[in-house]
Amino acid sequence: MLNFTVNEELCIKCGLCAQDCFPGIIELDEYPKITDEQKCFKCQHCMAVCPTGAISIFGIKPEACTPLKGNLADEDALASLIKGRRSVRAYKPEPLEPERIQKLLDVAWHAPTGVNSRCVHITLMDDPDSVKRFREEIYDRLEDALEKGVSEIPYVANLFKMVCLQMKENNVDVLFRDAPHFIVVSAPESAPSRAADMTIFLSYFELMAQSMKIGTLWNGLLKRVIESILPDMKERLGIPEDHELGYAMLFGNPAVKYQRTAERGEARVRRVEW
Known part of the structure; x- marks a missing residue:
């Protein structure tokens, strides 16, 4: 059982969960629902993409997950x-x-x-x-x-x-x-x-x-x-x-401590046009 649940008070019916579902097994019938549990990839994209935290799956609730905003490492x-x-x-x-x-x-x-x-x-x-x-x-x-x-x-x-x-x-x-x-x-x-x-x-x-x-x-x-x-x-x-x-x-635990990065220059890339 996927234990897919939707908090109707939070769901804004935006359809993002259905759009992002790779096997295409989520459809909007007033609220999102899974049509074929056997085809689920168990990727949890539906829960991750929901902007309001309305979707839970496998018994995992959005509040148990780490919000990405403000928690991702910057590029440098x-x-x-x-x-x-x-x-x-x-x-x-x-x-x-x-x-x-x-x-x-x-x-x-x-x-x-x-x-x-x-x-x-x-x-x-x-x-x-x-x-x-x-x-x-x-x-x-x-x-x-x-x-x-x-x-x-x-x-x-x-x-x-x-x-x-x-x-x-x-x-x-x-x-x-x-x-x-x-x-x-x-x-x-x-x-x-x-x-x-x-x-x-x-x-x-x-x-x-x-x-x-x-x-x-x-x-x-x-x-x-x-x-x-x-x-x-x-x-x-x-x-x-x-x-x-x-x-x-x-x-x-390392017994050696490195002080700086290595620098290997620009990546060798062969750009192809078609």
């Missing part, structure tokens, strides 16, 4: 956030507070997905002791696997030999960077736009983390370890068998 602040984002490769050992992690995840969960499928699967390891044990097992098994020559791809084998060597000889944790937390995202192979959905989710996660002064690092190495060398880790992490791995991301 957002530009600084995006340009000031850095890949963090040094972390403090202290874990983040659980409520901060939950807020970060809850906000990133609002990232757009194809046809609002919201099928991105988040695998989180937030206990630093678990991360430490997981890291130690990965390095032990990775070194053993490479000695047995399990990787059929020379580039991958050479890359991870370097990773293991850095840890063994220099105690440099190239794989996890001593971060106290990490997530891995996956999505069902049947999802309509799984690759884009997973990348968009992590991008939103990263930018929200930046705003919270939380460091992040895109971790393609861990993804490659699981996919190419230690595939049983996928099941052990609880990632469904029919899921495609997206990417991994480390996060935690």
